[in-house]
Amino acid sequence: MEEISREGYLAYSGHKQTAELQPIYKKHEKVLGRDALELAVEAFESARDGSEEKRSARYLLEWEIETQAAKPLAALDEREIEWENSAFVRSPDGRVIQYQAVPIEIANTRDRSTRLAIDAARAKLVEKEHAPMRQERLEREKDYIESIGIASDYNKSFEAITGISLSGLASECELFLRDTQSMWDDTLPRVLKKSLGIKPAQAKRSDALALFRAAEFDDAFPGTAMETVIRRQVSEMGVDPTAGGRIIFDIGDREGKRARAFCSPVRVPDEVYLVLRPHGGQNDYNTMLHELGHALHFAYARADYPFEFRWLGDNSVTESYAMLFDHRMQDAGWLLRYTELQKKRIGKFLRTAGFEELHFLRRYCAKFLYERTLYSGEVPWAQLPDLYVSLLTGATGFEYHPADAFVDVDPRYYSSRYLRAWQLQSVLDEHLVERFDDDWFRNPNAGRWLVGELLAEGQRESAEEIAARAGASSLSFAPLARKIEKLLVA
Numbered sequence: 001m002e003e004i005s006r007e008g009y010l011a012y013s014g015h016k017q018t019a020e021l022q023p024i025y026k027k028h029e030k031v032l033g034r035d036a037l038e039l040a041v042e043a044f045e046s047a048r049d050g051s052e053e054k055r056s057a058r059y060l061l062e063w064e065i066e067t068q069a070a071k072p073l074a075a076l077d078e079r080e081i082e083w084e085n086s087a088f089v090r091s092p093d094g095r096v097i098q099y100q101a102v103p104i105e106i107a108n109t110r111d112r113s114t115r116l117a118i119d120a121a122r123a124k125l126v127e128k129e130h131a132p133m134r135q136e137r138l139e140r141e142k143d144y145i146e147s148i149g150i151a152s153d154y155n156k157s158f159e160a161i162t163g164i165s166l167s168g169l170a171s172e173c174e175l176f177l178r179d180t181q182s183m184w185d186d187t188l189p190r191v192l193k194k195s196l197g198i199k200p201a202q203a204k205r206s207d208a209l210a211l212f213r214a215a216e217f218d219d220a221f222p223g224t225a226m227e228t229v230i231r232r233q234v235s236e237m238g239v240d241p242t243a244g245g246r247i248i249f250d251i252g253d254r255e256g257k258r259a260r261a262f263c264s265p266v267r268v269p270d271e272v273y274l275v276l277r278p279h280g281g282q283n284d285y286n287t288m289l290h291e292l293g294h295a296l297h298f299a300y301a302r303a304d305y306p307f308e309f310r311w312l313g314d315n316s317v318t319e320s321y322a323m324l325f326d327h328r329m330q331d332a333g334w335l336l337r338y339t340e341l342q343k344k345r346i347g348k349f350l351r352t353a354g355f356e357e358l359h360f361l362r363r364y365c366a367k368f369l370y371e372r373t374l375y376s377g378e379v380p381w382a383q384l385p386d387l388y389v390s391l392l393t394g395a396t397g398f399e400y401h402p403a404d405a406f407v408d409v410d411p412r413y414y415s416s417r418y419l420r421a422w423q424l425q426s427v428l429d430e431h432l433v434e435r436f437d438d439d440w441f442r443n444p445n446a447g448r449w450l451v452g453e454l455l456a457e458g459q460r461e462s463a464e465e466i467a468a469r470a471g472a473s474s475l476s477f478a479p480l481a482r483k484i485e486k487l488l489v490a
């Protein structure tokens with residue numbers, strides 16, 4: 001894991017041309033062989049429910065399965081990456097746009113008919129070339145997981161291995177979509193009319209991309225101040241933002257650095273890289289806070305914990321800590337103290353944030369419900385695109401394209417981790433406010449609790465156990481709905 005993580009860090013931060021992963025897998029072949037998988041299955045099945053052995057075995061088994069499933073799919077992945085890197089779309093004025101850059105181009109295109117034309121060209125290409133590749137990958141992955149025989153089908157085996165209830169989460173998503181429907185119906189038409197000058201019946205997914213690209217507040221988030229200001233906040237919480245030098249900030253511009261920020265835990269907890277290529281504005285603050293949450297989590301994990309508690313576990317947990325930090329961008333006190341957003345603009349900023357949060361959550365709920373049906377095998381592959389369009393369009397109010405039904409799928413239910421992280425983050429935030437006040441983010445007592453009680457545990461505990469520690473009886477969307485309601489009337 002250290003070698004893979006280091007290779008990933010070097011390649012994606014622009015220090016190296018490519019990540020040479022095959023030799024690492026070859027060198028450690030035995031760790032990911034049939035025998036290792038059988039051993040992990042046996043350990044999992046024989047450990048007593050609720051014991052520490054069961055936790056260890058669960059995380060190790062999940063890791064074995066994920067990593068082993070990736071092996072037979074590697075050739076498909078390589079083919080897809082090659083395709084993505086070489087495909088292009090032609091805009092109506094004849095310009096050639098790299099496939100990977102199309103979403104950014106769509107978001108930045110102010111002229112609506114051009115925007116729709118680029119998206120139509122994109123969808124045509126996806127339908128013909130990208131979607132069939134992804135469909136094949138999904139089918140093969142489903143077959144592989146089911147062939148291991150942990151449970152009778154893909155969804156049951158995911159539940160058995162991870163301990164996450166897909167059906168429970170699905171009911172919560174349905175409830176959230178129902179509960180927030182009128183809030184969404186009240187908000188969306190106004191925003192569409194004001195920002196894009198269109199009616200709800202006309203709204204397409206490409207319009208959503210353009211809508212959320214808005215740079216209206218970027219001047220309040222100067223790039224030059226970002227690192228200093230965010231470090232200052234963490235210090236005011238009584239926490240060393242570098243965790244005693246274990247976190248290395250790599251946030252300068254460098255050729256070959258990925259556009260998307262990431263956190264590379266090369267040695268947990270001793271060597272953690274936070275990598276960001278600055279683009280400027282509000283979005284950088286958001287990603288920096290998010291990745292810092294991950295970095296602090298890895299760098300403050302207990303060094304004496306076994307591998308599986310430091311490296312593996314339920315990623316809903318690490319995502320929730322990342323979200324706890326990035327959600328400071330919805331916190332009036334934080335914004336006023338650490339950014340140049342002043343009192344007179346704060347209301348509008350928060351209303352916009354509430355709108356985005358609600359859109360994003362509704363999209364993720366619908367996406368998860370769709371993915372659950374996809375993996376259930378209950379709906380034939382040929383009919384999935386129609387279901388995708390009806391679920392996603394219904395939840396967001398933006399019309400989705402059937403071509404994206406196999407492309408817009410998170411591998412191995414990462415959507416469920418995000419949704420659970422969202423829930424846990426809101427539980428933690430409410431608890432921190434209750435216990436340490438609104439400005440817990442600059443309270444050393446809060447910092448002590450966060451580091452000592454939560455971050456130090458790595459991912460040993462489940463999201464439910466951590467919620468319980470913060471006084472919540474269960475994970476749910478209720479605190480999120482409450483928060484969004486407040487933001488929308490800020």
Ligand SMILES: [Zn+2]
Nearest residue numbers: 290294319322
């Ligand atoms: Zn994350």
